[in-house]
Amino acid sequence: MEIRNVVTGDTCEMLVSGRIDGAGANQLEVEILNVIRTGAKGIYVNLSDATFLCSAGLRVLLQYWRQMKNSQRLLMATRPSPEVEAVLATSGFREALVEKL
Amino acid sequence: MQIVLQNQPSEKQRVAQALEQFGRDHQLPAAVVQAADLALEEHLTNLMNYGFTDNRPHQITVRFSLASHFVVEVEDDGPPFNPLEVPAVDITLPLEQRPIGGLGIHLIRGFMDEIEYRSEGGKNVLRMGKRLPA
Numbered sequence: 001m002e003i004r005n006v007v008t009g010d011t012c013e014m015l016v017s018g019r020i021d022g023a024g025a026n027q028l029e030v031e032i033l034n035v036i037r038t039g040a041k042g043i044y045v046n047l048s049d050a051t052f053l054c055s056a057g058l059r060v061l062l063q064y065w066r067q068m069k070n071s072q073r074l075l076m077a078t079r080p081s082p083e084v085e086a087v088l089a090t091s092g093f094r095e096a097l098v099e100k101l
Numbered sequence: 102m103q104i105v106l107q108n109q110p111s112e113k114q115r116v117a118q119a120l121e122q123f124g125r126d127h128q129l130p131a132a133v134v135q136a137a138d139l140a141l142e143e144h145l146t147n148l149m150n151y152g153f154t155d156n157r158p159h160q161i162t163v164r165f166s167l168a169s170h171f172v173v174e175v176e177d178d179g180p181p182f183n184p185l186e187v188p189a190v191d192i193t194l195p196l197e198q199r200p201i202g203g204l205g206i207h208l209i210r211g212f213m214d215e216i217e218y219r220s221e222g223g224k225n226v227l228r229m230g231k232r233l234p235a
Contacts, residue, residue: 021113021117021142022110022113022142022146023110052135052138052139052142054139054142054143054146054205054208055143055146055202055204055205055207055208056146058204059201059202059204062196062199062201063201065196066196066197069197083135086212087139087208090207090208090211090212091192091204091207091208091211092192092193092194092199093196096195096196097196
């Protein structure tokens with residue numbers, strides 16, 4: 001799995017490609033924490049090139065969505081691939097976690 | 102097809118690769134392979150994290166078979182545990198109130214069409230089936 005960050009002002013788009021499996025979720029968490037430490041007010045996790053998302057990845061997204069919200073900041077998932085969208089829908093996360101375009 | 106793995110997270114990659122190969126060899130639809138891939142990731146992760154109560158190596162056997170359904174069976178020698186007895190998750194709760202964990206078996210139920218547990222010869226066997234498109 002690879003993550004590329006695109007920073008614009010105080011927002012960061014994290015472009016995730018590949019499998020967000022158990023190991024990928026750990027990597028995603030480390031990267032999100034790094035971005036949070038930079039003081040980003042908005043984090044957009046672009047999942048258009050993510051080929052797989054498991055519950056470990058959902059846990060990371062939920063945990064940091066919650067943490068950012070509690071500090072009046074924002075973390076959203078964006079542009080989920082069809083595979084990832086199916087997982088977000090089945091888990092009931094799609095409505096609140098995915099940015100509506 | 103059968104794969105025997107150790108209860109180490111790094112072993113899951115072998116299963117994912119074997120599944121991909123099985124799917125190619127039998128021209129399985131992508132949706133069937135993706136569902137099984139997710140179900141295996143969830144069940145194997147739960148097994149490796151919670152299924153064994155000692156610090157010893159254990160073997161997990163994963164079997165693929167194909168008839169009217171694509172069937173994945175996972176057998177382990179951990180203490181008896183039926184994952185189907187895990188309470189259902191309420192996905193209608195607002196995100197603020199959702200528990201952080203507990204989604205693994207929910208996703209297995211959501212993506213596989215049949216799930217059965219049995220205890221056989223002192224082993225846990227989880228059988229997960231996915232219907233093939235007509």
